[in-house]
Amino acid sequence: MVTRRHFIKAATTALAGAILPVYFGRQVLADTPEERFVRPLAIPPVLDGYSNSKGTVIFDLEMQHGEQNFIDDSLTPTMGINGDYLGPVIRVSRDDHVRMNVRNSLREASTLHWHGVHLPAEMDGGPHQVIAPGITWSPEFQIRQPASTLWYHSHMLHQTGRQVYHGLAGLIYVEDEVSAALQLPDTYGVDDIPLVIQDRVFHADGSFLYDNSTMGPGARGMMGDVALVNGVPFPTLKVQRRRTRFRILNGSNARIYNLEFSDQRRFLQIASDGGLLRRRVPLRRLRLAPGERAEIVVVFDWDDDVYLRNLGDAPGGAGTDGPGMGGDELAEIIHFDGTEMAGA
Numbered sequence: 001m002v003t004r005r006h007f008i009k010a011a012t013t014a015l016a017g018a019i020l021p022v023y024f025g026r027q028v029l030a031d032t033p034e035e036r037f038v039r040p041l042a043i044p045p046v047l048d049g050y051s052n053s054k055g056t057v058i059f060d061l062e063m064q065h066g067e068q069n070f071i072d073d074s075l076t077p078t079m080g081i082n083g084d085y086l087g088p089v090i091r092v093s094r095d096d097h098v099r100m101n102v103r104n105s106l107r108e109a110s111t112l113h114w115h116g117v118h119l120p121a122e123m124d125g126g127p128h129q130v131i132a133p134g135i136t137w138s139p140e141f142q143i144r145q146p147a148s149t150l151w152y153h154s155h156m157l158h159q160t161g162r163q164v165y166h167g168l169a170g171l172i173y174v175e176d177e178v179s180a181a182l183q184l185p186d187t188y189g190v191d192d193i194p195l196v197i198q199d200r201v202f203h204a205d206g207s208f209l210y211d212n213s214t215m216g217p218g219a220r221g222m223m224g225d226v227a228l229v230n231g232v233p234f235p236t237l238k239v240q241r242r243r244t245r246f247r248i249l250n251g252s253n254a255r256i257y258n259l260e261f262s263d264q265r266r267f268l269q270i271a272s273d274g275g276l277l278r279r280r281v282p283l284r285r286l287r288l289a290p291g292e293r294a295e296i297v298v299v300f301d302w303d304d305d306v307y308l309r310n311l312g313d314a315p316g317g318a319g320t321d322g323p324g325m326g327g328d329e330l331a332e333i334i335h336f337d338g339t340e341m342a343g344a
């Protein structure tokens, strides 16, 4: 059958070298999970903002070019917010009056859209709200919705896909008195962990391959053979014997994930796009389309050695997404390792 890799090779040939060969790295595409999942998961910084004399909570955000090492020794040109790739978790509370100072330090125009935030359209960074290079845009709005996991990303006309692919995205956490009162794991980075899942294709020189032209590999949306979680390819997270909450964002351009743990353990979904569910839902699989969020709680133990893996979108599971759709290219996404806790 035609795998995505073959498809891209074919496309590359068809374009007669218009794009460089796709990367087949020795590390991130190593054959065995033990060789692949060698990098620790990164935890994005949290931005709590600062208050002015009127009580408005202010967040300073800067869209910028950067570069980051994803594969082998190469540096990948990227875009980020307050960093090289992706942006901080913006943490707000219900009823807060907030101001976002969004400075565009890119060499190109962009926007920043608050995905899922209930707010007046003129305060949202949709395609109508272009920020020219060198300009700071400062929308103000009140947080008028329950606790939830939202996100922000570029929404630049005709450039959204490319800019998000290069890293212009981040999470927004809304907290309220309900989320504070529930006995949910809520220690950020310890038992309350964001997982921004994205798939990417790399050129041989380490740069991102993004080609959504009619003849390009991303004509139906870019899908990749390298999984990034919080910007780290095929990461490992050391886990402890405790309930752990994951706030998962499908930050991919086109891939729909059907996620499960490799031992098919049960977990509880506690929140979706709109916030906390009325009751927890036991699941073994979770389907997430691009832009969707879900919060889950899973119990780890000291001898755990499990992966979160993608079964693909079709009912038959991995490998059945069809030629060129890439569903057969991305199985294990992140490794959870409790084994070093043995005897501790």
Ligand SMILES: [Cu+2]
Pocket: 113, 115, 153, 291
């Ligand atoms: Cu969006």
